[in-house]
Amino acid sequence: MSKPSRWLNLVAFLLSHRFAVTRDRIFEAVDGYGGETESARRKFERDKDELRALGIEIETVPLPGAAGDEPATGYRLRARDTYLPYLELTDQPATDRPYGLDRLVLTRHELALLDRATSALAGLADSPLAPHAASARRKLAFDLPPPPPPPRPLP
Template sequence: MSSARSERLVNLVLCLLSTRQYLSAERIRSTVAGYSDAPSDEAFFRMFERDKSELRELGVPVETGRNSGLDPNEGYRIARRDYELPEIELAPDEAAALALAARLWDSPQMATSAHNAVLKLRAAGVEVDTDAAPGVQPRVHASDPAFGPLVAAVDAGRVVTFLHRRGPASEPTARTVEPWGVVSYRGRWYLVGHDRARQDVRCFRVSRIADAKAVGPAGAVTVPDGADLLALVAASAGPAPQAAVEATLLLAPDRAVGLRRGAEVVQQTRDGDVVRVQLPDLDVAARSIAGYGADAVVLAPPELRERVLLLLAGALA
């Protein structure tokens, strides 16, 4: 559709929305910019009929009727009650998700789209509080230079070529990939697709990609049905790191100095000090505590106590 026709259709919608009465074709011709260019009455009516059909195909309810029984000419209008969207209601968690999404897409490629989306929601009566969900901040930033070209290639269904480093110190290698999607996982962006040279599915960290270029025709890449991109990235990235654990320990008097660093003494007894300490995860905590033997006894949590006992039993065996 040409820009002139698009502008004319928008003007026609605004004209028909701005009145409660039915407007005659002649009135529309003199009001809506673009119709005055028609060289004849016949050309105008053909243009007007095409525009009405186009709007109705787009779901715009163009009504036909007369303002009174004495009016000899038919007119046209768009009733606001039929044209306007129904009220949009968002739950607090949904509104918070939208606010976080607006913060997330703060890259130059996405900032305008996010800003426009929030404006449209507010115009529809949805108050999107960008300060919603206090204490929650997106950690992913789409600032990698390769992010924009890769997303554009995915949208267009085009093959991409790029240089990829397996690690910070490794030499870059050239890759040709049929991109299926760009996925966020554990605070990083990953490209998922079919590596033509390896003839297999591969995941690439976007921050390690350089000189990304789309090649070949649009629509050449087809994503397999049922492909779970997030699961592919999760399998490629390995198991998730364990969460930190808070342990309550009984430490022998003046012993287990390493565990006492950063620990809080909550009780002193004849057998030693009861302390509370934060440790990186269960495995690290179990190995550290087991290394102190009888000088450190786990009181809580039960799963940590069980792991320490298994390590000590193995050492005894």
């Protein structure tokens, strides 16, 4: 099994559980680890590190009430740390935008400003932010309609 397939299986498994799961349970359920061996443990540790480097934050948490001498460790992905908020376009200006909402509401004017700013920034080849602006444009295009064309000057 390829590494990206194993990563995808691990992420999907963790997202399907609301609470932390043990490494033993992960090894039983996720294809690509093949049981509780030293090799599987090393592979799992590498996968966690590489996924974290990609921005997928696998949280390690102690599990209460574990039997045995050592406390058990669980692993989880929090949905709020993994998913982007749903974007919504509205004609009404937002009055309150608390952080942590499941969606982000933009007015048409805000979307047009965001479109112009990210377009200009993505076009600056020397800017270290250019790839991030291009990425933001792709993400916005997924959820939102294209911004309206700029107004034409009067003749």
